[in-house]
Amino acid sequence: MSRPEHLAPPEIYYNENEAKKYTQNTRIIEIQEQMSERAVELLLLPEDTPCYLLDIGCGSGLSGSVLEEHGHYWLGLDISTNMLDIAVEREVEGDLMLTDMGQGCPFKPGCFDGAISISALQWLCNADKTHHKPVQRLYKFFMTLYACLSRTARAVLQFYPENSDQMELVTNQAMKAGFYGGVVVDYPNSTKAKKFFLVLMTGGNMPLPKALGTSLLTTPILQKQKSFSLC
Structure with missing residues (x-):
């Protein structure tokens, strides 16, 4: 089966029919909620402190609903008008913004306590238009994300890297933008349950959380004295 990002740009791929199917499929809802919880x-x-969070590629608000259940406030970004229309229909509590994450996060410095992204980051690795350059778009995204987070905040971005080169592309640009962190791989030996979470830190390098379904294994990727790890 072809990867969605190979079929069409996200604003085209998630047309009205695909957006509805995505939001009404019980299996997709379950997976999205599980990844959002993680x-x-x-x-x-x-604990017990409401935070203001950024949801990047929020889609129809499935991940935002999880943030609401945890008592947090959120603002969601997405490039698909059809996805955002469904989020409005679902009456999510978060604010919504139509924007291309590859053009950056247009917010004041330090205004978010954290950020999440579910199944969106891999879209930036494609050149959907002739003027798109994945390296530049990824760097612009990470640079502006770093700027709009508080200096103790983290960003956790679940994504589906296509191969090791794409993984390196993403982590290098995040590191170049100022982040510390690495990739936590849950259930690495399972074809269906395996999930990649890019865990980014703004306040200095700290140990990565333990991956689910395995003992903690770390392979450092070092550059410019900032460490990125694959766990």
């Missing part, structure tokens, strides 16, 4: 866990947010 992303919140990896953020290490303070």
Whole structure:
């Protein structure tokens, strides 16, 4: 089966029919909610304290609903008008913004306590238009994401890297933008359950959380004295 990002740009791929199917499929809903719960866990947010979070590629608000259940406030970004229309129909509590994440996060410095992204980051690795350059778009995204997070905040981005080169492309640009962190791989030996979470830190290098379904194994990727690990 072809990867969605190989079929069409996200604003075209998620047309009205695909957006409805995505939001009404019980299996997709279950997976998105599970990954969102894991992303919140990896953020290490303070307990019993509402936070203001950025949801990148929020789609129809499935991940945002999980943030709401945890008592947090959120703002969601997405490039698909059809996905955002469904989020409005679902009456999600978060604010919504139509924008291309590859053009950056247009917010004031330090205004978010954390950020999550579910199944969106891999789209930036494709050149959907002739003027798109994945390296530049990834760097612009990470640079502006770093700027709009508080200096103790984390960002957790679940994504589907196509290969090791794409993984390196993503982590190098995140590191270049100022982040520390690495990739946590849950259930690495399972074809269906395996999930990649890019855990980014703004306040200095700290140990990565333990991956689910395995003992903690770390392979450092070092450059410019900033460490990225694959766990």
